[in-house]
Amino acid sequence: MTRTLKALNYQVTVAKNFTDIDDKIIKKVQETGQSLEEITTHYIASYKSEMRALGVVDADIEPKATESLGAMESLIQKLIAKDIAYVVNSGDVYFDTSKDENYGSISHQVVDDEENQSRVEHNSEKRNPKDFALWKACSSEQDICFETSFSKGRPGWHVECSAMIEKHFEGTDEYSIDIHAGGADLLFPHHENEAAQSRCATGHELSKYWIHNGFVNINGEKMSKSLGNSFFIKDALKVYDGEILRNYLISIHYRNDFNFNEEDLLNSKKRLDKLYRLKKRVTPTKASKPNIKFQQAIMSAMSDDLNISKTLAIIEEMISNTNDKLDENPKDKGLKKETLANIEFLDALLGLGGKEPFSYFQIGIDEKTKNTIEALIEARNSAKIEKDYEKSDAIRDEISAMGIEIMDTAEGTVWERL
RNA sequence: GGAGCCAUCGCCAAGUUGGUAAGGCCGUAGAUUGCAAAUCUGCUAUUCACCAGUUCGAGUCUGGUUGGCUCCUCCA
Incomplete structure (x- = not known):
């Protein structure tokens, strides 16, 4: 999406935030004796290197929760001042969902009685069952916690994201940011809560658009530790080149669930192979300008909610047309230059086809x-x-x-x- | 129980405001080749889970049925 927006000449600022304060990290700190920073630095670094291997463009801003505590405190204070948030005896701070008229507008989840909840949480300190924690007071001295005007503790998950957005983006009168992305599983409650906090604290909406991507399944089953079918990107990268994985992962519309399996991966690799075989045929030469019709057809497909399937079909058509013409006239220099330019265009837009074609087919051979x-x-x-x-x-x-x-x-x- | 998503060729997968089913893999018949591989060409869903309705016309709209999936507790 970033690459497409940039190709359409939008000025794009990408932010990816790291919520580096959470129960699992804190638990690990207590278990290993390592500092929070030591642990998160390691994971953030490996995340970044894997994303880079997959050809994902770097974010322009990478805020961390630990560096944004001031923004969180002030956001919570604003909400307390409006009586939209309330402090309970323990020192926890909750968001009162009944105070937000638009609560539920993003996920369409109704805020209603407890009977609609499969498992009712009994916390007598909450005003409403759907109220969520903005701040959690620390329970013992060993806990990792931060001093604020309302209590000593640590932020809740949702407020971390909202505060980081408010800190880094001024936005407009209507919105803080244009597009908020995330997994479909985060729609409720996380995105709903983020939106509610920001709306109530700032008076304008958090994001103009929300986009949600589907899940990754493994051979038709949900990826989970208990099923024993989980693996990490870094494992896959040991077996397959990042570009091959990228080509596969990118080949399915973002909103659909993704069923990861080796057969489909190999299938999609064959498509990439064809692109590189064509690149071999036109190498060496100097790229001229990409074919305008080809370029426009692809941009129009990608502009249509990132229609990658259509885009791939257009690429296939370009490949076979070009091969056909090269069969007829192997020395068509103009065509070779244009084709190389077409492939360079694809590299910029999709992150595919950028390698030297002969080495592409020789990856992993000494x-x-x-x-x-x-x-x-x-x-x-x-x-x-x-x-x-x-x-x-x-x-x-x-x-x-x-x-x-x-x-x-x-x-x-x-x-x-x- | 509440909210929502999905079901298109053996497999993967497009399908704009309803107008008569993209593309890839596989298979198959050719061209080319010493033979292969690569490349190219042709063929491969009168049909879109099922039933009913609206319409001149529905994969696309409405209602229902069946099957699959997600969220609704903590944590991020």
């Missing part, structure tokens, strides 16, 4: 093996010239046993890793 392969190909070509096909086929078998596929093209024999 120099020594490469030399062996080259030598075998040379031997096979000599045998072919002598029309000793028995020998040349034997060599090809030997090469394919190494997991390498070779293809004889007009420009000579090239090889790819299977």
